[in-house]
Amino acid sequence: MDWSREKLKERYNEHPVIWPLLKQGQAINSRLNYHYYYKWPGSNQRASTREINLEFASQCNLRCQFCALDHDKPKKNMSILVLRKLLDDWLEDDRFHDVAKINLYNGGETLLHPKRVEMLRVIKEYKNIALEKGLPFPKVSMLTNGMLLRPKLIDTLLEEELVDEIGFSLDGGTPESFEELRVNAKWKPFYHNVRYLLEAIQEKQANIRVYGITIVTDDKPLNTSWMHPEFVELSEGFDHHELRRLHDWGGQVDTGKKQNSSKSRGCDLLLRQMIVLPNGDVSVCCNDLNSKGVIGNIMEKPLWKVYNSENRRRYLELLDKGRKEEIELCRDCVTF
Numbered sequence: 001m002d003w004s005r006e007k008l009k010e011r012y013n014e015h016p017v018i019w020p021l022l023k024q025g026q027a028i029n030s031r032l033n034y035h036y037y038y039k040w041p042g043s044n045q046r047a048s049t050r051e052i053n054l055e056f057a058s059q060c061n062l063r064c065q066f067c068a069l070d071h072d073k074p075k076k077n078m079s080i081l082v083l084r085k086l087l088d089d090w091l092e093d094d095r096f097h098d099v100a101k102i103n104l105y106n107g108g109e110t111l112l113h114p115k116r117v118e119m120l121r122v123i124k125e126y127k128n129i130a131l132e133k134g135l136p137f138p139k140v141s142m143l144t145n146g147m148l149l150r151p152k153l154i155d156t157l158l159e160e161e162l163v164d165e166i167g168f169s170l171d172g173g174t175p176e177s178f179e180e181l182r183v184n185a186k187w188k189p190f191y192h193n194v195r196y197l198l199e200a201i202q203e204k205q206a207n208i209r210v211y212g213i214t215i216v217t218d219d220k221p222l223n224t225s226w227m228h229p230e231f232v233e234l235s236e237g238f239d240h241h242e243l244r245r246l247h248d249w250g251g252q253v254d255t256g257k258k259q260n261s262s263k264s265r266g267c268d269l270l271l272r273q274m275i276v277l278p279n280g281d282v283s284v285c286c287n288d289l290n291s292k293g294v295i296g297n298i299m300e301k302p303l304w305k306v307y308n309s310e311n312r313r314r315y316l317e318l319l320d321k322g323r324k325e326e327i328e329l330c331r332d333c334v335t336f
């Protein structure tokens, strides 16, 4: 997550003038980047990807009210083979060495993967190889609903330094609204898990950044002054706490307020992200929780070929020309 961008968003998200201006600036920047990375001479020497999201597991243990995930889709877990193929491709192709983050989230809950610790150890193994070669390794960032992040697992993550950042979704602002919005989640165990993590980080002096994301309903202000003391306590323990309004996952979820699809050209997420699904399919952005934007598979071709595939270039070209209505996934997206 880009913190300066997030801070601007948090500060001006509801401002009637500054926010549209910032979005326009971002659109210009995206278009320039598009031409630099895909059109100008030497573009086959560089990749625009800065984040790779890994979907360890396609299923989720919660049923949050406003989530676009299709819970009827087949449940799949990423194999270690797929993970190794991605990391081998990353290691061998220096055009991807500017990737700054491996995000452990997409659709589904990462911690439902039956070999989650083994998977994280594989990533650590590649980090060690990269460091031995003098290569920078992306930060490993996990976003979780927190229900399965129990003390034993927390101790392992911290002792083996398996992640650099852990984020939690804690919507609502009170235990009651948390449980109402995040169906199947229970506030007490969630609170104890996160508190244990914050205390263990202090105790072990672990170098892990912790952040929270809270969806605040429209009837409440975007601050913590009215929140339950346990929310405030966790908020104060986080390195960053983002408060945001409900968003509609690229138009896939009805939030009760119609947001007009943006007419701006270019898409920063498409430039910056690639999402690797459990079977090795690659999708275009993290708004695509149900794999509508698959542009290739890393088990069939190298990562660069997927990045540079006709399918992905079509997305880039159409969005650059402001023709998002021609793409099913992007048509109703208000993110860009």
Ligand code: SF4
Pocket (backbone or CB within 6 Å): 060, 061, 062, 063, 064, 066, 067, 068, 069, 107, 108, 109, 145
């Ligand atoms: S929002 Fe996240 S935790 Fe909630 S159902 Fe969707 S994937 Fe699961």
Ligand code: SF4
Pocket (backbone or CB within 6 Å): 250, 267, 268, 269, 270, 284, 285, 286, 287, 288, 319, 324, 329, 330, 333, 334, 335, 336
């Ligand atoms: S859905 Fe399309 S327009 Fe929206 S963020 Fe993803 S690629 Fe960009």
